[in-house]
Amino acid sequence: MLKVEKLVVRYGAVTAVRELSLEVGQGELVALLGPNGAGKSSTINALTGLVTPASGRIVLDGKDISHVRTEDRIRAGLTSTPEGRHIFSNLSVGENLRLGAATRRDPAGVRQDIERFLALFPVLSERYGQAAGTLSGGEQQMLAIARSLMSRPKLLLLDEPSLGLAPKIVVRIFDFIGELKAQGLTLLVVEQNARQALRFADRVYVVSAGTLRYDGPPARFADEHDLFNLYIGG
């Protein structure tokens, strides 16, 4: 579904991503692991188009989207839940969800989806009219993922969904991510928290200093303790 070839991202003189290539197949959950500053978020932002890569190709469903604007990539079925959640804190929970569906033209379907997420996350229902900035970190993460899903994406990029959350909440978030995979969504999950990411991953990539260091199934990855320790730290 998604194919990235020799992606290079530079910020001035600093190269954040060096010739990174990866692939995500239909219905797969692929984990992209690596330490802080490895170039994971830069990769995600290049995929959504918020950052312009210096070189490389991004192909979605056989179409080269390397030079397509962010807005049009979202319309093509790709979306991301950014690192740090980035919910619209001055808008209400409901307004956040409505904006998530901005590309859709079926009001009835949008309303149904909103109700589905409110049933799934009762706390969002309780806080529906409140400013989203008043939610707790875990609730904001759920809202952020639900908001991304409102556009009915084919491929969801999740950037550090566990960031800054309590361990119990992280487990719940990943349970939900597992459900999304079971429903057939294709996911690319960027994480520092390898244990959680590996629970549902079909394949694993490990990046460090902008370069790919591992590519393979999670089982083999867990066996290779050296790698595990080197990049994940235990």
Next chain:
Amino acid sequence: MDYALQQLLNALAFGAEYSLVALGLAVVFSIMGLVNFAHGEIIGVSAYSVFLAAALGLTSPFVAVLLAVGIAALAAVVFERVAFRPVRYAPTTTGLLTAFGVSIVVQNLFMLLISPKPQSVSILNGLNQMWFFGPFAVSSLQVMELIVSGLTILALVLFLNRSTLGLAIRAASRDFATVRLMGIKANRVIATAFAISGALAGIAAVFILARRGSVSPDLGFGLVLKAFVACVIGGFGSLPGAAVGGMLLGFIEVGLLVALPQEYAGFRDALTYAIIVALLVYRPEGLLGQRIELGDKEI
């Protein structure tokens, strides 16, 4: 009683006008971080378009009002497309200088193409009459200014709270990148904000024309400085702040006009700004401004 009522109406009418122009500045600033000092020239373009239409034989004040508002919205969108879009991702000072550049170029175009001298425009004079309610005489223009400004603000609030594009404008005021992640076109959000800003300027232009009955190249510039001050009082970038700041500025000005003895009238502006400085010492972020929260990593 009559005098007090008259002055209250004065304050409300001035305040409403400042609010409209300040809201126009704030809508653009809130999403782009651009202080559009060319906003006054949007008022100017709008006023000159009415002048030209009248010179070409237009007689209907109703059409003149529609023309003023429509041309102003269009002018704002054109300014954005031609001048501000190329510098959208440049540092904010670049945008500020661009705005001053646009302002100077457009004012000089008015001077070269039309005249440096004020030109008479009488088509909207009919809006400015005296209405008598029993013993009270009030200016129809001031009453209209108040009602139209109120309705305009109401319409703006409804738009910002109900429509997807309105929600996007509010969201973009905090986090533009994430708005784009929703699949909303950045250019569309910005063009809409400019069109709203222009329409507000056009409404203000109608009132200015009806009151002054003439148009000159520097028509809007002084008003935009006032509106800028109103935005600072209310908290820059805050839309409720702009409306409240504009109203407050109107009240301070008219209040001082009433309170100051004739021989001290020259101190009015100095006192106005002294009050504003005192206000800002007390609340540096403005009345309704918010301190910017630092936290999440920027994308």
